[in-house]
């Protein structure tokens with residue numbers, strides 16, 4: 001196992017649609033090593049998810065891990081570390097909400113993105129068994145962000161108001177205090 005380098009916005013592989021994995025590939029050592037390395041990499045960099053293209057492997061594979069508990073978005077559900085192979089998303093309810101997203105491939109920035117908040121995820125696990133899960137709220141945003149990477153899409157592509165693309169330091173300094181101020185909720 002090893003920590004791999006996460007490629008950054010501007011690297012062409014982040015913009016290339018990834019290829020689907022053949023179920024026969026799931027038993028290969030190469031793929032298991034990739035998943036082990038992605039887990040090490042996610043834990044080393046810190047984050048809630050990582051898609052294979054971010055470590056320059058253009059295959060349809062992503063991992064997500066949400067520790068749950070309190071956050072600035074309110075209490076979050078826990079999603080144990082899960083591997084998603086060839087995932088698809090079905091929007092169950094068009095109602096959307098926005099979150100300030102960040103990305104390990106776009107370090108130092110935050111951007112406000114609105115996405116549907118009730119989705120169904122279908123995928124295979126690493127053993128080739130089907131996964132079928134539904135997510136609401138912030139986790140729904142996380143899955144759409146991660147799986148966008150498999151199509152060569154970055155969250156910055158989905159920002160509709162570019163005044164809401166900011167540096168992390170300024171986010172913490174100017175925007176977080178406003179988010180925490182009930183007088184200015186939603187601002």
Ligand code: NI
Nearest residue numbers: 102103104105
């Ligand atoms: Ni990302």
